[in-house]
Amino acid sequence: MSKQDGYRAVLTNKSFLALWIAQIFSQLGDRVCFVVFVAIIAHNIGSSATYQSWLYIAFTIPAILFTAMAGVFIDRWRKKYTMITTNILRGLIILFLPFFDSSLIGIYIIAFLLSSVTQFFVPAEASCIPMLVEKKQLISANSLFTTTMMGSVIFGFVLGDPLINMFGINAVHFAITALFLISAICLIRVIEPPVDHTRDRSVKEFFDEFKDGLSYIKNTPVVFNAMLKLATLFSIIVALCILSISISSQMLYPDSPAMGAQKFAYIVAYSGLGMVIGAGFMGKFWRKRSKMLAIFTGFAIIGFSLCVLTATALIPEEYKVCIPGMNFIFCMSEAFDLTYRMLYTYLVATVIGFGSALVAIPVQTILQSSIPENMRGKVFGVQFTLLSTSSTLPVLIVAIGADLIGVIKMLFITGIPLFLFGIYGHYRIWKKL
Numbered sequence: 001m002s003k004q005d006g007y008r009a010v011l012t013n014k015s016f017l018a019l020w021i022a023q024i025f026s027q028l029g030d031r032v033c034f035v036v037f038v039a040i041i042a043h044n045i046g047s048s049a050t051y052q053s054w055l056y057i058a059f060t061i062p063a064i065l066f067t068a069m070a071g072v073f074i075d076r077w078r079k080k081y082t083m084i085t086t087n088i089l090r091g092l093i094i095l096f097l098p099f100f101d102s103s104l105i106g107i108y109i110i111a112f113l114l115s116s117v118t119q120f121f122v123p124a125e126a127s128c129i130p131m132l133v134e135k136k137q138l139i140s141a142n143s144l145f146t147t148t149m150m151g152s153v154i155f156g157f158v159l160g161d162p163l164i165n166m167f168g169i170n171a172v173h174f175a176i177t178a179l180f181l182i183s184a185i186c187l188i189r190v191i192e193p194p195v196d197h198t199r200d201r202s203v204k205e206f207f208d209e210f211k212d213g214l215s216y217i218k219n220t221p222v223v224f225n226a227m228l229k230l231a232t233l234f235s236i237i238v239a240l241c242i243l244s245i246s247i248s249s250q251m252l253y254p255d256s257p258a259m260g261a262q263k264f265a266y267i268v269a270y271s272g273l274g275m276v277i278g279a280g281f282m283g284k285f286w287r288k289r290s291k292m293l294a295i296f297t298g299f300a301i302i303g304f305s306l307c308v309l310t311a312t313a314l315i316p317e318e319y320k321v322c323i324p325g326m327n328f329i330f331c332m333s334e335a336f337d338l339t340y341r342m343l344y345t346y347l348v349a350t351v352i353g354f355g356s357a358l359v360a361i362p363v364q365t366i367l368q369s370s371i372p373e374n375m376r377g378k379v380f381g382v383q384f385t386l387l388s389t390s391s392t393l394p395v396l397i398v399a400i401g402a403d404l405i406g407v408i409k410m411l412f413i414t415g416i417p418l419f420l421f422g423i424y425g426h427y428r429i430w431k432k433l
Helices: 007-011 014-044 049-074 079-094 104-132 135-167 172-187 203-219 221-252 257-262 265-285 291-314 340-370 373-405 407-432
Strands: 320-323 336-339
Touching: 007 014, 007 135, 014 049, 014 079, 014 104, 014 135, 014 172, 014 221, 014 257, 049 104, 049 221, 049 373, 079 104, 079 172, 104 135, 135 172, 135 257, 135 265, 203 221, 203 373, 221 257, 221 265, 221 291, 221 340, 221 373, 221 407, 265 340, 291 340, 291 407, 320 340, 336 340, 373 407
Parallel strands: none
Antiparallel strands: 320 336
16 A cells, blocks of 8 residues: 555545544544543442343443434534534533433433433544545545444543543543544534535335344355344353453452452453454455454354353452552552452453454455445445344343352353354364365
């Protein structure tokens, strides 16, 4: 890739640079929001996994209802002002959180409203990229946005805990509002070119395309099977996010469950790090090997790791490493104890993320290579809605199960079928050789 077509070229585009920086702050705000909501529920109401699963569903329902349809309206609106407005609205909505921080219903309503507004920001942002960069620079631009999004999963979740410690559980919402407002301010510098709206889709055309995409998935076995695997993986990742709250509360911080719920994000962050490592591994070492072998290997790794994660409770709590405090230029970190349980949990979470990458990348590649170009937009438009819908029930079942029979048993119940599925897939592949 030449310098003209690479990252340097797109970053010298002032409008794109402003959009990219705005995305960073918006993504951080989104990730920190979820951590703060989890912490508030744990501190003020309780650390039950069921409470957190309903929180996830409150964030997910708008994605099911509004994401795809929002694109119809985004076609008619100015993208720049849509993104600025949605950022300001999210910043204002989060300010109401202290008035409802002791009411589960109130917290869920705030989460629902935040997520509803976000569904209009995301498609506006995605559709704005090709308007700001040249066609030959789209790969670099999208790659940069994807990398930032993956980075925000790691850093954004980790940022939640220090922000809560810095501002306090009752004032951290001001920090989230600041993140959204900074994003809005950055977007002021975006110069959006005029667009002809005469060919915008109607609502009826949108539903027709949605039905066409759904019908194509149903009647194409390769795409249908790939979509099932992707839905399974997505449900596992979200379920692990909910279970990690119980793991952190019950195993890593048994003396302070509320504190443990607040620090669950570190487990999620390490699984995100594992996905980054897995993505690099797939790109460098598995490009010419069997996609199905990678997929079933990934499922086996995830299943085995979930079972191995149950051994966390067997590690004595008193085994720990003291991390000394450090003084930086603008901030200071206090000394803290890193227990062997934490180290073990974070290592296993990284391996789970690695296995997830082995599944996600080849599955997505199969979808992209199997779907004809004239159907890709319709099918991928359906994909996110299906993934969000398919994850809601498993997440609720896992959360209720963790409260009723314990997180260790739920890890086994989730992990063993995945491990056996991966082994069975290996058997089928080697049998054909």
